[in-house]
Amino acid sequence: MRRWSLTTTFAAVSLAAVVVLGLVVGVVVQRVVKHAATAEAARAGELLARFVEDRLTPASVATGLTAEEVSYLDRASGHREDRGQLRSLRLYAAGGKILYDSDHKLDGQSPPVGSELALAYSGRVASEVEQDNRPEHPEQRRLLEVYVPLRLATPSGTPAVLEVYLPYAATEQRARAATRLIAGVLLTGLAALWALMWWLSINVNRRLRRQAELNEHLALHDALTGLPNRRQLTAEVGRAADAGSPVGLVLLDLDRFKEVNDALGHSFGDELLNQVAGRLAGNARDGELVARLGGDEFAVLVPAVADPAAAQAVGARVAEAFEEPFRVRGVLLDIEPSIGVALMPHHAEDVDTLLQRADVAMYQAKHGHTRVATYDQVTDANSVERLSLLTELRAALGEAGGLHLAYQPTVELATGEVVGVEALVRWDHPVRGLISPGDFVPLAERTGLIAPLTQHVLGLALAQCRSWLDAGLRIPIAVNLSARNLAEADLPARVLAALAEHGVPPELLTLEITESAVMDDPARAELILHRLVGHGVRIALDDFGTGYSSMVSLTRLPLAWLKIDRSFVSKLTQGGSAAVIVTTSIRLAHDLGLRVVAEGVETGDQLEQLRDRGCDVVQGYLLARPMAPEQIPAFAASRTRLPAGG
Ligand code: C2E
Ligand code: MG
Ligand code: MG
Numbered sequence: 300m301r302r303w304s305l306t307t308t309f310a311a312v313s314l315a316a317v318v319v320l321g322l323v324v325g326v327v328v329q330r331v332v333k334h335a336a337t338a339e340a341a342r343a344g345e346l347l348a349r350f351v352e353d354r355l356t357p358a359s360v361a362t363g364l365t366a367e368e369v370s371y372l373d374r375a376s377g378h379r380e381d382r383g384q385l386r387s388l389r390l391y392a393a394g395g396k397i398l399y400d401s402d403h404k405l406d407g408q409s410p411p412v413g414s415e416l417a418l419a420y421s422g423r424v425a426s427e428v429e430q431d432n433r434p435e436h437p438e439q440r441r442l443l444e445v446y447v448p449l450r451l452a453t454p455s456g457t458p459a460v461l462e463v464y465l466p467y468a469a470t471e472q473r474a475r476a477a478t479r480l481i482a483g484v485l486l487t488g489l490a491a492l493w494a495l496m497w498w499l500s501i502n503v504n505r506r507l508r509r510q511a512e513l514n515e516h517l518a519l520h521d522a523l524t525g526l527p528n529r530r531q532l533t534a535e536v537g538r539a540a541d542a543g544s545p546v547g548l549v550l551l552d553l554d555r556f557k558e559v560n561d562a563l564g565h566s567f568g569d570e571l572l573n574q575v576a577g578r579l580a581g582n583a584r585d586g587e588l589v590a591r592l593g594g595d596e597f598a599v600l601v602p603a604v605a606d607p608a609a610a611q612a613v614g615a616r617v618a619e620a621f622e623e624p625f626r627v628r629g630v631l632l633d634i635e636p637s638i639g640v641a642l643m644p645h646h647a648e649d650v651d652t653l654l655q656r657a658d659v660a661m662y663q664a665k666h667g668h669t670r671v672a673t674y675d676q677v678t679d680a681n682s683v684e685r686l687s688l689l690t691e692l693r694a695a696l697g698e699a700g701g702l703h704l705a706y707q708p709t710v711e712l713a714t715g716e717v718v719g720v721e722a723l724v725r726w727d728h729p730v731r732g733l734i735s736p737g738d739f740v741p742l743a744e745r746t747g748l749i750a751p752l753t754q755h756v757l758g759l760a761l762a763q764c765r766s767w768l769d770a771g772l773r774i775p776i777a778v779n780l781s782a783r784n785l786a787e788a789d790l791p792a793r794v795l796a797a798l799a800e801h802g803v804p805p806e807l808l809t810l811e812i813t814e815s816a817v818m819d820d821p822a823r824a825e826l827i828l829h830r831l832v833g834h835g836v837r838i839a840l841d842d843f844g845t846g847y848s849s850m851v852s853l854t855r856l857p858l859a860w861l862k863i864d865r866s867f868v869s870k871l872t873q874g875g876s877a878a879v880i881v882t883t884s885i886r887l888a889h890d891l892g893l894r895v896v897a898e899g900v901e902t903g904d905q906l907e908q909l910r911d912r913g914c915d916v917v918q919g920y921l922l923a924r925p926m927a928p929e930q931i932p933a934f935a936a937s938r939t940r941l942p943a944g945g
Contacts (some may be wrong), residue, residue, distance in 0.1 A: 305507075309500040317489045324485050328478045333428060336443060336470035341426040344445030344463040347385075349377070350459055352449050360451050360459045364398055366391075376401035386431075386442055386464040391416065393457045419446035419460040428467060436451070441467040521531045521591040523569055524576035532590040533599055536643070536650045539602035546643045547604035549614050550657035551636040554665065556595035559632065570627050575634070578620040587613075598657070607642055607673050610923040614640040615673040637665035641674040689748070691728065692739055696751050701727050704759050705925035708934055709777075709896055709918040712910055717935040719775035719809065721918065724752070740781065749783045754793060761801035763928050768803070772932055777809040777839060786823065791830040798836075805835030809860065813841050817856065825855055832857040839896070844880055852944035854891060860916075861888040865899025868919070872904045885912050 303311070354371050355364070364372070376388040390399040395412040396689045397405045411752040415425040426445040443465040447456040514891055519531040527535070539546045553559075553575065559566035572595065579589045579597055588600040599617055604610045618638055625632045639661025647653035664672035695701040706720040715726045726734040743749045757778055784790055809830065815841075817824045828838050839860035840853075842866050863884055870877035881897070888895045900919030909917060921933060 305504050306497075306500055310497060313496055314494055321482065321486055325478060325482055328481050332470075332473070334476055336467065336473075337426040337428065339470065340443035340445050340463075340465050341424050341447075343384075343465060344426065344447045344461070345424060346465055347375070347388075348447040348449055348461045351367075351390075352451060355449070355451055355459075358453050360390075360392055360398065360449075369399060372399050373401065380466040382659075384465065386466055388464070389462040391462065393420075393459070398459070415444065415446045416460060416462070419448045419462075420457050422448050422458065424448070429464075440821065441471065443467050443470065455568060472695075476863050492590065521593075524573055524591050526576050526580065526597075527588060527590040528588065529592045532588065532592070532600060533650050533654075535588050535600055535602075536653060539600065540643055540650075542602070544603040545605070545645060546653070547601035547610035547613060547640065548643070548653050549599040549601065549610070549617050549638060549640050550592075550654070550655045550661045551597050551617060551638040552601075552661060553595040554635045554637055556634075559634075563627075565629070567627060567630075571625060571634070574625050574627065575620075579617065582617065582620040598654075607645060610640045610642050611671060611673045614638045614673070618670055631882075635670070637661050637795060638671040639664055639674065640671065646674045688739065689742055689852065692726070692743060692748060695726060695728075696748065696755055701729070702752075702755060702759075703727065704756065704763065704928070706776075706928055706931050707918060707925040708923045708931065709916050710922050712906070712914055712917050715938045717774070717938075718916055719777055720764075720931060721777040721811070721925075722779070724756050738787050744781050744783050747780045747922070750787060753778075753780060753784050754797070758795050758801075761797055761803045764803050764807055765801045767932065770932065772930065772935065773807065774935060775809060775837075777811050779811045779841065780816065784815060785812065785816045786820065787825055788827070790827055791834070794831060794836060795834055806837065809837040809839050811839045811841040811862065814843065814845065822854075828857055842898075843884060853887075858891075858893050860896055861893045862896040862898050862918075863914075865919075868899050868905055868909070869901070870896050871908045872902070879915075880906070881909070882912050885914055889913070 309708065347500060351372070355368055359365055360369055372388060372390070375384055387605075388399070388401040389397055389405070392398045393479045394409065395416065396409045399408050404535050412420075415427055415779075418425040424445065424447050426443065429444040430444045431440055432441045445465065447461045447463065447464045449461055451459050460820050465704075519527060519534075536546055536548065556568065558569075572591070575597065576591060576757060579599065583599060586602050588602075590600070592598055592599045599613065601610065601613050606730070618636060621634055621636050625634055639651055639659065641656035641660055643650075643653045646656045660672045660674035663674075664670055682688055698931045703725050704722045705725050706722055708717045709719050709721060710716065724736050724740070726736075740749075740752070743752045760776050760778050766775065767774050771945050780790075787793075794810070795805070798808060812824070812828070832838060833850065837859040838857060839862055840856070840858050841862045842864040843861050844864045861884065863881055867877045867881050867884075871881055885895050894915045896918055897905075898913045898917040898918050899920045900906055900909065900917045902921060905919075906917060906921060926934070
C-alpha cells in the first residue's frame with residue numbers, strides 16, 4: 300500500500316478534526332438557541348396567563364366558563380393569532396379536563412395528562428418544542444408549547460392551567476441566523492487556522508527533507524574535503540561492477556604525511572589534504588570517482604578499465620598530480636604518493652577484496668620505491684597465511700615461546716681459533732616446523748614486532764653468553780639488528796640494560812647492522828651507534844657490498860668489523876668483479892682500521908682466495924653450520940683445522 304506523504308496525512312487528519320469541531324459547535328449553538336426560545340416562550344405564556352387570571356373566577360373554573368369569559372378568551376386568542384404571536388390556547392381544569400380550546404374541538408374533553416401538564420399542576424411553568432400535527436403552513440411544523448399554572452385554585456386545590464401554543468418559526472429563524480453567523484465566524488476561523496497549520500506543515504516538511512538530504516550527504520562524504528567517503532566508494536564500485544566491465548581501483552597514501560602533520564600541525568595537514576583532494580579531483584576524468592578513505596588515504600575509482608596495464612596508466616596519471624610541489628601557507632612541500640592499483644575481476648571478486656588488494660599493491664609501491672604498483676598475485680599469494688603467521692609470531696614472542704637461537708662460529712683465518720659466534724634466530728613453528736629468519740624477520744619489520752623480536756633475541760643471546768662465562772668460556776657473541784631498530788632512540792639504553800641484566804661485559808657483544816639500515820637515516824644511525832660504542836659494544840657492518848653505502852658514511856661510523864657478503868665470496872673463484880670488490884673491500888677496511896669477516900665460505904678454494912687477500916676471519920658452512928649452543932664449547936676447544944689451500 301502506498302503511504303501518504305506527511306502533508307497529505309496532516310491535511311486529512313486536520314480537516315477531519317476541523318469538520319468534527321464545526322459539527323460540535325453547530326449542535327451546541329442549536330441547543331443554546333432552543334433553550335433561549337423555550338425560556339422566552341415561558342415568559343410570554345406567563346404574561347398572557349396574568350391577563351387571563353384577571354377575567355376568570357374560581358367559580359367558573361370549577362363549574363364551567365360563562366359565555367362572556369369564552370368570548371374573551373376567543374378574542375384574546377384570535378387577536379394574538381392575527382399578529383402571528385399565538386397559535387392556540389387551552390384552559391385545563393383540575394384532572395386534565397379541557398375547559399376551553401381556542402379551536403373549540405376539544406372543549407369538555409379530558410385527554411391523557413402529559414408530563415408538562417402534570418408539572419404545571421404542581422405549580423411550575425413548563426415549556427417545550429412540539430411537532431404541530433395540524434400545520435396550515437407546512438414550513439411551520441414546530442410549535443412552542445407552554446403550560447402556566449393559573450393563580451385560580453380549583454376546588455381540589457390544584458390550579459387551573461393555561462396552555463399556550465406559540466409559533467416556533469420566528470424563533471427558529473433567529474436561531475438559524477445566529478447559528479449561521481456563529482458557524483460562519485467559527486468555520487472561517489477554523490479554515491484560517493487550518494490553512495496556517497497546512498502552511499506550517501509544508502514548511503516543516505520541507506525543512507525535514509532538506510535535513511534528510513544533508514544527513515545523506517554527510518553519510519556519504521568526507522567532512523574535511525567534501526569528497527565521497529569509503530561508503531560511497533564501496534557502493535559505487537559495486538554499481539560499476541554490476542555494469543559488467545572491469546573496475547579499476549587506484550589507492551594512494553602520502554609518504555611521510557605524518558611527519559608533516561607532526562611538524563607543522565594538524566590544521567596545516569588538513570589544508571594539505573584539501574589541496575591534494577582538489578588536485579586529485581581536478582585530475583580525474585569523466586566517470587572516475589575520487590574518494591577520501593580517511594587519514595592521508597585517497598582512492599580513485601575507474602569504472603571501466605580495459606586491463607591491468609590501462610589501470611597502471613591511470614595510476615601513473617594520478618601520480619602526475621603530485622609533480623608540482625604543494626604550497627601550504629607559503630611553505631613549499633614536495634609530497635610523494637604511494638599508489639597501488641587493483642582490478643576487479645582480475646584481482647578480486649568483491650569490493651572488500653579489491654580494496655585489500657589495492658592496499659597490498661600500495662604497500663608494494665611504498666616499499667619497492669616504485670611509486671605506482673599494480674597488484675600482482677604472486678607477491679601476495681599467501682597474504683592470509685602471512686597474517687596468521689604474524690599472530691603466531693606475536694604469541695611466540697610472548698609466553699607461548701618457540702623462538703630459539705642457532706650459533707654459527709666465526710674463525711680466525713690465520714690460527715683456526717674461534718673468535719666468536721653469530722646468533723641466528725630460528726622459529727620452531729608447531730605446525731610448519733622450523734622457519735628460517737628470512738621468512739619471518741621481514742614480516743616483523745613491517746609490523747612493529749621487530750623491536751620485541753630484537754629484544755627477545757638479545758636476551759637469549761646474552762643469557763647464553765652468561766652461561767658460557769659461568770662455565771669459564773669467554774665467547775664473543777654477535778646479534779643481528781634490523782634497519783628499523785636503528786630508528787629507535789632508546790635502543791642503546793635497552794641494549795645496555797640487557798647487558799647489565801645478564802652481567803655480560805659490553806665488549807663481548809657485537810651488533811650487526813646492514814648498510815641499508817644506515818642509509819635510511821645516516822645521521823641518526825651514527826648517533827645511536829656512537830652511544831653504543833661509547834659503552835664498549837662493537838659494531839659490525841653486515842652483508843657489505845649489497846647496499847650502496849657511501850664511503851663518507853663508512854668512515855664516520857664507529858665500526859669494528861666489516862662482513863663481506865656471501866654473494867661476493869661465492870663468486871670469488873670465478874674472478875671478475877666479485878674478486879675485485881672483495882680485494883678492495885678488505886684493503887679499505889684495513890685502511891680504516893676494521894677487521895674483515897668473509898661470510899658464506901663453502902669451499903677450500905674460497906678460503907684460499909680470502910687468505911691470499913688478507914681476510915681476517917671466515918664464517919661459513921665449510922667451517923661450521925649454525926649449531927645448537929651446547930655444541931659450541933666443544934667446537935671452540937678443538938681449534939679448527941683449516942684446510943690448506945690447493
Ligand atoms: P646474516 O646475518 O648475513 O647471517 C648469515 C646467514 O647466512 C645465516 O642465514 C647463515 O645460516 C647463512 N650462512 C652462513 N654460512 C653459510 C654458507 O656457507 N652458505 C650459505 N648458503 N649460507 C650460510 P640465516 O640464519 O637463514 O639468517 C638469514 C638472515 O636473517 C641473517 O643474515 C640476518 O640478516 C637475519 N637474521 C638472522 N637472525 C636474526 C635476528 O635475530 N635478528 C635480525 N634482525 N635478523 C636476523
Ligand atoms: Mg649477520
Ligand atoms: Mg650477512
